[in-house]
Structure formats: structure tokens, C-alpha cells
Amino acid sequence: MESTAGGRPHDADTHTILHPGAGRTAMGSDEHPFRAARSLSVGDIGLAATASARSSGPPALPGDGDPLxxxxxxxxxxxxxxxxxxxxxxxxxxxxxxxxxxxxxxxxxxxxxxxxxxxxxxxxxxxxxxxxxxxxxxxxxxxxxxxxxxxxxxxxxxxxxxxxxxxxxxxxxxxxxxxxxxxxxxxxxxxxxxxxxxxxxxxxxxxxxxxxxxxxxxxxxxxxxxxxxxxxxxxxxxxxxxxxxxxxxxxxxxxxQPRRTIVVDIAPDEDAILAAMKQKTRYNVRLAMRKGVVVRAATPADLPAFHRLMARTAARSAFGVHAPAYYELAYNLFVPRHQARLLLAEVEGEPVAALMVFALPPRSWYFYGASGDAHRDKMAPYLLQWEAIRWAKAQGCTTYDLWGVPDEDVETLEAEFTKRSDGLWGVYRFKRGFGGQPERSVxxxxxxxxxxxxxxxxxxxxxxxxxxxx
The missing domain is CATH 3.40.630.30 (Gcn5-related N-acetyltransferase (GNAT))
Structure with missing residues (x-):
């Protein structure tokens, strides 16, 4: 399991275009009160069918891996x-x-x-x-x-x-x-x-x-x-x-935010959720159990271990990650409110993988994940995801969003995921195994x-x- 961030760190404060310490000036002469091109009617904004409604769609948008x-x-x-x-x-x-x-x-x-x-x-x-x-x-x-x-x-x-x-x-x-x-x-x-x-x-x-x-x-x-x-x-x-x-x-x-994702239906019972997974994914979940992988809720004392796993993931897979202080604050803001949980997978007491799952019932999201180099044959990330699903379900959630896959149609994803590892392609193979449905935002x-x-x-x-x- 790798971080799904992709690219540079999310809060690249040194970026030349969007810098938090940039200078300020008064409003420029190019500013003007916002006006729509013409008066809007109910039909115009798509809330009632009209004969004149057009569907030209938006301009082409950048796909995954685009330098945008x-x-x-x-x-x-x-x-x-x-x-x-x-x-x-x-x-x-x-x-x-x-x-x-x-x-x-x-x-x-x-x-x-x-x-x-x-x-x-x-x-x-x-x-x-x-x-x-x-x-x-x-x-x-x-x-x-x-x-x-x-x-x-x-x-x-x-x-x-x-x-x-x-x-x-x-x-x-x-x-x-x-x-x-x-x-x-x-x-x-x-x-x-x-x-x-x-x-x-x-x-x-x-x-x-x-x-x-x-x-x-x-x-x-x-x-x-x-x-x-x-x-x-x-x-x-x-x-x-x-x-x-x-x-x-x-x-x-x-x-x-990533336009395309995979959303798993976790409303059914646990046996049904497991049955909907790809056979190999289901096998790996159970293999991790047999190999002695233990998943537990992390405490504030485990945050340094999480940071080390995130850093190792970034170095190995060229993913962007936040500073340790970012994850620590996210933990302190969301975990005490029961809106997130940091899960840690261990083998004989050694942290080998971790993830942070967020919940706002009836929905949940997998935002951050990382794994180390040790015991990779024990498939700890698969069991981690399963325990995250179980936690989200216990909070009253009915969907589990795996948060980001390459922005390609399903046919392209299925045809190319075995050949590519750039950008979000590297995590698509892992995420597709959990049996969710691909979805795309506007x-x-x-x-x-x-x-x-x-x-x-x-x-x-x-x-x-x-x-x-x-």
C-alpha cells in the first residue's frame, strides 16, 4: 500500500506561483462586479428541461500524469x-x-x-x-x-x-x-x-x-x-x-482533488464485502492474518513510526508527502472526534505499514497510507485496508472511498495497469482488488x-x- 498523493507535497509552501507569504496590493483596475453573460432562468442552470439546453461539455481536462x-x-x-x-x-x-x-x-x-x-x-x-x-x-x-x-x-x-x-x-x-x-x-x-x-x-x-x-x-x-x-x-x-x-x-x-476514484460498497455484511473482492485480494487479506500481521489503532506515541513509514514510501515510490507536523495535527483534530483513525500494522511488534481513514457517515475515505520495506511478503497493507473498512462500517458508513486512481476510462485502466507504474497507476492494481466501482467527479x-x-x-x-x- 502506498500513499496516493502523487507528485509533490500537498503543501509545497515554497512554490513560486502560490506562496503564502506573497506581497499584497490593492484591487486592480481589471476587477469588476461578476456578471453572467445573460440573465439566468431556471432552465438555463439545468434545473428544468429546456429545448435550448446544450451539452457541449467542458474543455479538455488534464489526465493523470499531466504536468499541471x-x-x-x-x-x-x-x-x-x-x-x-x-x-x-x-x-x-x-x-x-x-x-x-x-x-x-x-x-x-x-x-x-x-x-x-x-x-x-x-x-x-x-x-x-x-x-x-x-x-x-x-x-x-x-x-x-x-x-x-x-x-x-x-x-x-x-x-x-x-x-x-x-x-x-x-x-x-x-x-x-x-x-x-x-x-x-x-x-x-x-x-x-x-x-x-x-x-x-x-x-x-x-x-x-x-x-x-x-x-x-x-x-x-x-x-x-x-x-x-x-x-x-x-x-x-x-x-x-x-x-x-x-x-x-x-x-x-x-x-x-483526484477526479476518478474507486468506491467500495460496505453496506452488506462482512462476508459479502469479502466475497465482492478480487480473489487475489481476498487471499492476501487472509494470508496476512495467517502470517501473524496484527493491526491496531495507533496512539499519539505511534506518530513517529507513521512518519518514518511515510518517508520510506515517498523515497521508494516518488510520492509527495506532508511534513510530520501535518499528519500530527490531522490526527489531533479528527481522531478524538471519532472522524478518523490511524491504523498500524505490525509483525512481532515491528511497524510495517499504516494508514489513516476518515469518516463522515455514511461515507468514509482512505487518504493516507504507507508501508516499509520489511516483511513485504506478509501482505500487511491488505489486512490494513480490511480493518479500515471494518472500522468505517462500525461508524455507520456504507461506502469506503479509496481516493484516487488514474483519470482514464475503465477500459484503458484495465488494459494498461499491468504495464504502467507512473503516477497513480502504481496504486490502481492494489485498489481495484477491493471490489469497488470506479467513479468520476465533475x-x-x-x-x-x-x-x-x-x-x-x-x-x-x-x-x-x-x-x-x-
Whole structure:
């Protein structure tokens, strides 16, 4: 089992384009209030079928191994989409997520973290990267986190956790919403509020546009050159049409989180989960048990061993890893809240492999993993993954996301995985064995506020590609 990060470390603070200590300047003359190309209707943003709807799709996006990784890796923390185990829309009713009321909405800055996290946990597209703890983690490594929400009578209708990073040469700031914003992309009312007869079908759309307008104003006030969003949505034409109609363009980064992943259905009983695995993977899980591999929950005292395994993995497989302080803070933020567990595999007391699994029921994610050079014949990483699945299932999760495989169609993946080991290809063979389904997200999209400076950022990105020789 190897780290799935790929490329450079996620928080490469010395990067020349996105440096946290870059200079600052006032807003430039190229900035202007955001405007869509024309007035938007319900049909325009893909929430009702119209004869004029077009599905041209986004521009071509970089695939795995593309040299766009340097900047994207600065943002990346792990790709997740909306599939098996997704929360039913009705669950949002407890927080009034899609309840459209007549009172005027209120735009909130930095709402209470506990209330915010409850909103994320109940939202149909809620994701671990939108929790306040994730913002706190990133804030210690070159970013500044801010949460905003649109509230009606105390009920959050929409929201987003925004990460800001200074650009060099006083260009302003990059604003990024990982796996968000959390809005009603479907344009439907929650089943929990069917009794609201006064609601009109377009009320959710009105709320979406109201939130985006306030979001625009906030990001511009923070000197944002552009806002990059990466909604937790599947790669479907209707969502691409909707994003284009809302004034977004395919991001110059292409994708920040891995676009394609494998998601394992862990809702069935353990025997059924094992039966769904590839025969060799199932064999290796049981082999590790017979060979004396023991998996246990790690404690803070085990963090140095985890760091050593991560460093060895990086050296052996050319994966990017974070500094030890990053993993230590992630542990301290998420493990005590029962939202993550660090698992350590040992052979006769010697640490041989480790992973960190995160959970926000009904979903879970495998973000970080590493293995050493000793006892590799005992297949410890396979048993580690199995124990991570069992832990996630015990937390109430029904899906286990293996977080990142090469961004190729299934036919290409199956045809080439035995021949390639670059990038995420090296871990695809391992991950495919656990019996999950491949899924692809809609990717990253930009909403541009300062076209001239955005053009400079794009030019710098292209120059980096040329220098990489790809």
C-alpha cells in the first residue's frame, strides 16, 4: 500500500506561483462586479428541461500524469463523488437545508463551527473537506479558512468553506472551495417540507443564485482573482451545463482533488464485502492474518513510526508527502472526534505499514497510507485496508472511498495497469482488488473576477508546463 498523493507535497509552501507569504496590493483596475453573460432562468442552470439546453461539455481536462500537477498539488488533499451511500435529501430536513421560506435570507460570515459541522454532516453532498476541522488543519499550512452560509430563520440553506492563499507579486488571492459549495444542485425541495404549500418550484434556484451573489462579493472583498470550486458531483452533462450557465468555466487546474476514484460498497455484511473482492485480494487479506500481521489503532506515541513509514514510501515510490507536523495535527483534530483513525500494522511488534481513514457517515475515505520495506511478503497493507473498512462500517458508513486512481476510462485502466507504474497507476492494481466501482467527479471550475490577473496566472501555469517538457 502506498500513499496516493502523487507528485509533490500537498503543501509545497515554497512554490513560486502560490506562496503564502506573497506581497499584497490593492484591487486592480481589471476587477469588476461578476456578471453572467445573460440573465439566468431556471432552465438555463439545468434545473428544468429546456429545448435550448446544450451539452457541449467542458474543455479538455488534464489526465493523470499531466504536468499541471505542480499547482494542483498545492491544493490537493487527497476525489470523491456522489454515489452509493449518499445521504438522502430528506436527511437535510433537520437543519432546514432546502426549506424555502418567505423571510429574507441572511448571509453569515464564520458561523459557529459546531452548527456548521452539523450542517455539513446532514447535507446531501456534505464532505469531510468541508468540516471546520479541515479548515483548521489547512490554516496551519499556508491557507486561511473562512466559512460562509445563507440562513433563513436560523436554518442554513447553503454554505461553503473557502480556503484562501496569497498569490505572488501582489496578484491577489486564490480562493478555493474543496468539495463544495454545499447548495441545492438538484433544485428540488426536501421531502421533509412537502407541506409548505406556499413554496414555488423556483425558490431553491432563487436561493442558489442569492448565495452565489453573496459569495462573489465576499471573495472579491478578499482580493480574490478567481474562485475555484470543486463540487462533490458526478461527471454528468447536466451538472456541467449548470455550472457553465452559472458563469463558471473549466478550471485552469483541471482538477485539484483526484477526479476518478474507486468506491467500495460496505453496506452488506462482512462476508459479502469479502466475497465482492478480487480473489487475489481476498487471499492476501487472509494470508496476512495467517502470517501473524496484527493491526491496531495507533496512539499519539505511534506518530513517529507513521512518519518514518511515510518517508520510506515517498523515497521508494516518488510520492509527495506532508511534513510530520501535518499528519500530527490531522490526527489531533479528527481522531478524538471519532472522524478518523490511524491504523498500524505490525509483525512481532515491528511497524510495517499504516494508514489513516476518515469518516463522515455514511461515507468514509482512505487518504493516507504507507508501508516499509520489511516483511513485504506478509501482505500487511491488505489486512490494513480490511480493518479500515471494518472500522468505517462500525461508524455507520456504507461506502469506503479509496481516493484516487488514474483519470482514464475503465477500459484503458484495465488494459494498461499491468504495464504502467507512473503516477497513480502504481496504486490502481492494489485498489481495484477491493471490489469497488470506479467513479468520476465533475472536476474543478473557476469563476473569474479579475480577468487580466487571471490571464497572468494562466500564462504562468502554461509556462510551467512548457518547462516541464510535457
Amino acid at each position: 500537477a505542480p499547482l494542483a498539488a498545492l491544493l490537493r488533499d487527497g476525489c470523491v463523488q456522489r454515489r452509493t451511500g449518499r445521504r438522502a435529501v430528506g436527511r437535510g430536513a433537520s437543519l432546514g437545508w432546502s426549506r424555502m421560506m418567505s423571510p429574507k435570507p441572511t448571509f453569515l460570515l464564520d458561523p459557529d463551527p459546531q452548527t456548521w459541522d452539523q450542517f455539513v454532516a446532514h447535507h446531501p453532498t456534505g464532505h469531510i473537506l468541508q468540516l471546520s476541522a479541515w479548515g483548521e488543519l489547512k490554516s496551519q499550512f499556508g491557507w486561511r479558512a473562512e466559512r460562509v452560509a445563507l440562513s433563513i430563520e436560523g436554518c442554513y440553506q447553503a454554505g461553503a468553506q473557502i480556503l484562501y492563499r496569497d498569490l505572488p507579486a501582489g496578484l491577489g488571492r486564490l480562493a478555493y472551495i474543496p468539495k463544495g459549495p454545499l447548495v441545492d444542485w438538484e433544485g428540488k425541495e426536501s421531502e421533509g417540507h412537502k407541506g409548505d404549500k406556499g413554496n414555488k418550484p423556483d425558490k431553491p434556484v432563487t436561493t442558489l443564485l442569492a448565495f452565489l451573489n453573496n459569495l462573489d462579493a465576499r471573495v472579491r472583498a478578499q482580493r480574490g482573482v478567481a474562485l475555484t470550486v470543486e463540487p462533490d458531483l458526478p461527471d454528468e452533462p447536466r451538472y456541467r451545463r449548470q455550472l457553465v450557465a452559472l458563469g463558471f468555466r473549466s478550471s485552469l487546474f483541471g482538477a485539484i 472536476g474543478a471550475w473557476d469563476r473569474v473576477y479579475a480577468p487580466l490577473r487571471y490571464g497572468l496566472l494562466t500564462l504562468g501555469y502554461r509556462l510551467m508546463r512548457m518547462r516541464s517538457g510535457r
